[in-house]
Amino acid sequence: EAGVTQFPSHSVIEKGQTVTLRCDPISGHDNLYWYRRVMGKEIKFLLHFVKESKQDESGMPNNRFLAERTGGTYSTLKVQPAELEDSGVYFCASSQDRGSSPNTGELFFGEGSRLTVL
Amino acid sequence: QKEVEQDPGPLSVPEGAIVSLNCTYSNSAFQYFMWYRQYSRKGPELLMYTYSSGNKEDGRFTAQVDKSSKYISLFIRDSQPSDSATYLCATVSGGYNKLIFGAGTRLAVHP
Numbered sequence: 001e002a003g004v005t006q007f008p009s010h011s012v013i014e015k016g017q018t019v020t021l022r023c024d025p026i027s028g029h030d031n032l033y034w035y036r037r038v039m040g041k042e043i044k045f046l047l048h049f050v051k052e053s054k055q056d057e058s059g060m061p062n063n064r065f066l067a068e069r070t071g072g073t074y075s076t077l078k079v080q081p082a083e084l085e086d087s088g089v090y091f092c093a094s095s096q097d098r099g100s101s102p103n104t105g106e107l108f109f110g111e112g113s114r115l116t117v118l
Numbered sequence: 119q120k121e122v123e124q125d126p127g128p129l130s131v132p133e134g135a136i137v138s139l140n141c142t143y144s145n146s147a148f149q150y151f152m153w154y155r156q157y158s159r160k161g162p163e164l165l166m167y168t169y170s171s172g173n174k175e176d177g178r179f180t181a182q183v184d185k186s187s188k189y190i191s192l193f194i195r196d197s198q199p200s201d202s203a204t205y206l207c208a209t210v211s212g213g214y215n216k217l218i219f220g221a222g223t224r225l226a227v228h229p
Contacts, residue, residue, distance in 0.1 A: 004161070035217075042122075043162070043206065043219040056216060091161055107217065109161030 002026070004110035006092050012116045018080040021113045023092030025074070031055075031095045032075050033107065034067060038088035046090075049075060082117045089114050119144055124207055124220025133229050137194040141207035141220045144188065151183050153192045154206040156222065162206055166192070197227045 005024045013019050025032045034046040046065070047057040051072035060067070064083070069075040079086050093107040124141045131137055139153075150169055154162035166181040168174045174181045182191040190207050207220040 033216075042120075042221050043217075045211075045216050045218075048216065056212075093161075106164055106167070109163065111159065111161045 004092055004094050004108050006090075006110040006113045008113055009111065010114040010116070012118065013082055014118050015084055016081045018078065019082055019115060021077045021079075021090050021092075021115070023075045023077070023110060025092070025094030026108055029094035029096050029108075030072070032069060033093040033095075034075070034077055035059075035091040035093065035109075036088050037091070037112075038085070041088075043091065046077075079115070082115075084117050087115055087117045121145060121211075121218050122207060122209060122220040125223055126221045128224040128226060130226045130228065131197055133197060133199060133227055135197050135227070137192075137197050137201070137225060137227075139192040139194075139205050139207075139223050139225070141190040142188055143190065143209055146185070146188065148209040148211075150210045151181070151190050152208045152210075152217070153179075153181055153190075154208060154219075156204045156206060158203075165205075197225075199227050199229055202226050 007022045011019050030051050032049040035043050036046055037043045045059040047060055047067055048055045049069045052069050066078045089112040091109050091112045093109045095107050122141055122143045152167040153165040155165045156162040166176055168181045168183050171183050171185040178195045180193040194201055204222040204224045206222040208217045211218050
C-alpha cells in the first residue's frame, strides 16, 4: 500500500513568487493534515481536512496560504506571495476516521516538501 | 511557555546503552501522548502512544507518562545504530489528531 506522497520534495523560489505543494494521502483516508517545521522550531499544525471540508484551519499563519482538497482526494497548499519566513519543511499526514477513537494520534506522514525562499 | 518542552540534544550513546528521552508538558488536560521517530529526510512515524498515566512497553521501547509531574519519557533498551534518529514527543490538542510536538531530540547510537 502506498504511503502519503508529497510533491515536490524540494522547491527553491524567490521572495514574492508562488509555490504550490501537493499531497496525496493514503487511499481511503478521509482525514488530511498539513503541518510545517520552520528552521529551529517545532513541527506545527496548519490545518485539517475531513474529505473536502476544512475541519480546522486555526494553524494557518496568514492569508498568503491557501489549502484545497477538491473531491476529497489529494490536497494542495499554495503560498502566494512567498516570504522568507515561509521557508521550512511542509508535512502532509493522513489518517482513517477511527470513529470512537479519534484522538489516538495515529497519523501517517509523508516525507515532506522542503521550501526555500530566497 | 511552550505547551510541550523537549531537550533537542544531540544525544550520543554507544551501542547497547539504555537511552532515556524526556518531555514535559504544561496543560494538565492533555490525555494522549505519543512518541514519533523521524529519520533524516523522512517524515515522522508513530512509535508508541499512551493514554493518561502509566507505562507501555513494545519490544525494546517503553513509554512512560507521569501526569502528576506532567512528564513524558521514552526508554530504549539495548540501543542499536538503527535507532539513530530524531525522537519527537507529542500530545493531542482537541479532537481529530491535532498534534502538538516537542522540538525533537536527535539521538546517535554509535557502534
